[in-house]
Amino acid sequence: MRPGGLCRIHHAASLASAASIALPCFPPTTFPPPAFRCFRPGTPRAGGGSMDSTTMSPPGVAVRDPKSLVEKKTAIRCAGCSKLQARSPIFCPLLPLCLCNLSVIADFDGTLTRYWIDGRRGQTSHGLLQQGNAEYDARRQALYEYYHPLEISPTIPIEEKTKLMEEWWEKTHGLLIEGGVTYDAIKKSVSEATIAFRDGVVELFEFLEELDVPVLVFSAGLADIIEEVFRQKLHRSFKNVKVVSNRMVFDEKGCLVAFKGKTIHVLNKNEHALDMAAPIHDKFGYPNGYNPDSVLMKQRTNVLLLGDHVGDLGMSDGLSYENRIAVGFLNNNTEMSFKSYLDAFDVVYLNDASMRGVVELVSQLCAENQ
Known part of the structure; x- marks a missing residue:
């Protein structure tokens, strides 16, 4: 677990400008945009040339089966149930939107957060914690x-x-x-940590919040640290975003005395952890084991899953979904892991990509089927 460094990201300034960012609108059948599309090793790619399996120099995103992806997107759009009156200012104002019976499940470390920061490996929510001992x-x-x-x-x-x-x-x-460990140590650790959200995460969460699309952030790390990262790096929370992670219990002096519920590690982020979902900054979750957000998630029939590890595909195991689009972020070891990621995920973003491609994908999933 590496010692933390100063994290350089934009704070309030990035939030203030997020709503005014205009993203290009692409027809639903053209995701990803041609400028970002790549194919299997050895096949032609956008901009000429080919992606050689030994050099692994893709332009940024790979789609396992373009036809299957289009079919899944169409099925999700057809499941839309009610039109929204609002329009997100970060999307094309002419794009009609609908509530698409969608839920989003996202890993935190290396998925919502950047893998590299100023040439250094970004820290994880577990690894950044310094106990002061x-x-x-x-x-x-x-x-x-x-x-x-x-x-x-x-x-x-x-x-x-x-x-x-x-x-x-x-x-x-x-x-x-x-x-x-004290809560003061958590706040200090986060303030000194090398951790930052990917570009586009704020836009994604704002749009999903507007659509009332529930978001579960799964992590084998520490919920209290994740919440503090939201607080310090984004300066806000989102009403539709819930955290599924290991949650601490503090005494009246702010000292850690226990962990709540079952332990969540890298290999059990699944239906057993789903009932532990709690809103950001809610330290105690729901009483009597009843979690209305868990019930809502399980009623949704379409899932967008975001992860940076093949094992993250298990995060949707507790949901009876009809359609799932799995997006993988391959941050490192591209040459060695490209095939396994492309076999596992519908879409793979390479080399610590931004979240803006996912923002565009969500806008297409929630576009009115015409």
Whole structure:
């Protein structure tokens, strides 16, 4: 877990200008725009030439099966149920919109946040936390160095790896409690961290909020840190965005004393975690285990899933959806991982891309079927 650095992003200025940004409008059947489209290795690509499998120099986005993507988009648009009177100013004002029975499920680290920041690896919501106790920071780092190679090992069976991840998370959470983490330490860690949202995330969330499309942010990290990142980096929350992550319990002095509910790690972000969804900045969730947002999500029949790991596809396991479009962000090791990502996701954005392509996709999914 790397020590945090100063995070350089635009704050209020970027929010103030977000509503005035004009994005190009493309017909629903032309996503992605030709300037961003790429194909399988060895086939022609936009701008001439080909994407060689050894050099891996795609222009930015790959579509696994363009025909299938068009069919899914059409099916989602046909499921629209009620027209909206409002229009988002960041989209073409002539584009009719409808509520498309859609829900969005997004991973946080490396999906909503940037992988690289000023040439440095961006920190995660778990990795940025500094306890203010060098001994415990070092012990958590030692756990990372032991378990992370096991996490990414291709030879360990999934059942065994799941147990190892549970073990890693439980030990880490135990050290956080034992080492006396405070909420003040969380705020300080976030302020000093190298973490930033991708360009276009604010526009995406504002548009989804306007459409009343529920958004679940899944993370194996720490909900309280994610909320603090929203607070410090975006200076706002969104009424339709709920966080599904490991949530801390603090005493009256602001000291961590426990974690609420089941542990969420990288291999169990699924239906068992769905009921833990809570609004941003709501530390206590819902009483008696009833979560109306979970019920609403499960009633939605169309899913847009955003992740940066093939394992993130499991985030929709608890939903009985009819149509799902899975968007993957391949941030690093493009040459080695391109095929597996393209086999798993409908659309793959490469090289730490912005979120603006997803913004355009959502505008098409919520366009009136004509």
